[in-house]
Amino acid sequence: MAALGIVGMEDVGFILATYIATFVGSIALAVYYLRRGRRLAAQLPPDDKPWA
Amino acid sequence: MTDMQLTAGQPANANATAESFSKPTAKTSATGTPFTRILGIATVVSMALLVLFGLFLSPEDVVQGESVRILYIHVGTVWVAYVAFGVTALSSLAFLWKRTTSLTWDRIAGASAEVGVLFMALTLFAGAIWGRLAWGKFWVWDARVTTTAFLFITYIGYLAVRGLGGSHQQRGRRSAVVALLAVLEIPLVHFSVKLWRGLHQDSSVADTTKVKLHDLMLFSLFISLIAFTLLFVWLVMHRQRVLAMQDALEDKGLDYALEQRRSEGGL
Numbered sequence: 001m002a003a004l005g006i007v008g009m010e011d012v013g014f015i016l017a018t019y020i021a022t023f024v025g026s027i028a029l030a031v032y033y034l035r036r037g038r039r040l041a042a043q044l045p046p047d048d049k050p051w052a
Numbered sequence: 053m054t055d056m057q058l059t060a061g062q063p064a065n066a067n068a069t070a071e072s073f074s075k076p077t078a079k080t081s082a083t084g085t086p087f088t089r090i091l092g093i094a095t096v097v098s099m100a101l102l103v104l105f106g107l108f109l110s111p112e113d114v115v116q117g118e119s120v121r122i123l124y125i126h127v128g129t130v131w132v133a134y135v136a137f138g139v140t141a142l143s144s145l146a147f148l149w150k151r152t153t154s155l156t157w158d159r160i161a162g163a164s165a166e167v168g169v170l171f172m173a174l175t176l177f178a179g180a181i182w183g184r185l186a187w188g189k190f191w192v193w194d195a196r197v198t199t200t201a202f203l204f205i206t207y208i209g210y211l212a213v214r215g216l217g218g219s220h221q222q223r224g225r226r227s228a229v230v231a232l233l234a235v236l237e238i239p240l241v242h243f244s245v246k247l248w249r250g251l252h253q254d255s256s257v258a259d260t261t262k263v264k265l266h267d268l269m270l271f272s273l274f275i276s277l278i279a280f281t282l283l284f285v286w287l288v289m290h291r292q293r294v295l296a297m298q299d300a301l302e303d304k305g306l307d308y309a310l311e312q313r314r315s316e317g318g319l
Binding site: 011012018026030033034036038042045051 | 082084099106107122170177178182184283287291297298301305308
């Protein structure tokens with residue numbers, strides 16, 4: 001019911017664009033960090049990863 | 053150097069030294085710990101709450117209408133950008149402090165600035181969209197908008213300075229000085245609405261004598277601040293560890309590569 005409310009919202013395109021850009025940007029950065037971390041971790045011994 | 057794939061083609065009977073370089077499994081992810089996993093779950097939950105309250109449960113504003121929903125993103129992201137640049141400055145100060153000079157502080161500074169730049173970009177984007185709805189234009193040369201853009205460009209410059217080369221200590225010292233100068237812009241940005249008359253609105257939440265916000269609006273803003281702060285901490289923790297591994301590989305990567313080749317060859 002609540003989901004239907006947004007369809008009739010004024011300027012819904014602008015509002016959704018803001019939310020989508022924010023979440024896509026944040027997720028993209030998080031995925032990049034995780035992938036980069038995994039790639040680097042494969043090249044290092046545990047001594048260089050004290051948090052692990 | 054940092055992109056070498058040393059594990060490629062590793063034989064099954066490689067000795068213990070070679071095994072120590074093995075790829076992280078799901079249980080031992082490269083930069084994750086039990087704390088960051090809990091933090092990640094909390095971030096996802098709070099983001100979901102932000103969408104629920106920001107888009108559906110919060111009422112529309114009497115003056116701004118539905119466009120007020122953009123402010124739950126705009127305010128949250130600018131808050132985190134300020135915090136991020138503040139953390140960068142404090143970490144830089146800790147790095148320059150004679151008794152510490154730990155590269156961990158330098159990496160926290162770099163990680164925080166990088167995340168801050170992302171959030172500042174999102175702030176400008178959300179602000180431009182909101183401006184289009186409220187003022188009829190995506191961009192105006194308003195004091196707050198212009199100084200915010202200038203702050204954004206300054207920190208892109210800071211990240212560029214970090215990548216100039218030299219030893220890690222040189223990088224740390226050089227970028228710490230830039231960070232301590234750059235942070236001085238934040239008060240200018242924040243007080244620009246008071247210093248110069250412009251279109252951007254003044255403080256709405258802190259000054260309750262001017263505007264009384266609806267409880268659900270206030271709660272949505274609160275959720276926004278919590279969600280983006282959690283996301284910031286999660287991103288900085290992971291990025292700081294990535295930077296630590298990057299530094300370690302730059303320092304000792306050749307030794308590790310030789311060691312692994314020797315162990316693969318049974319020497």
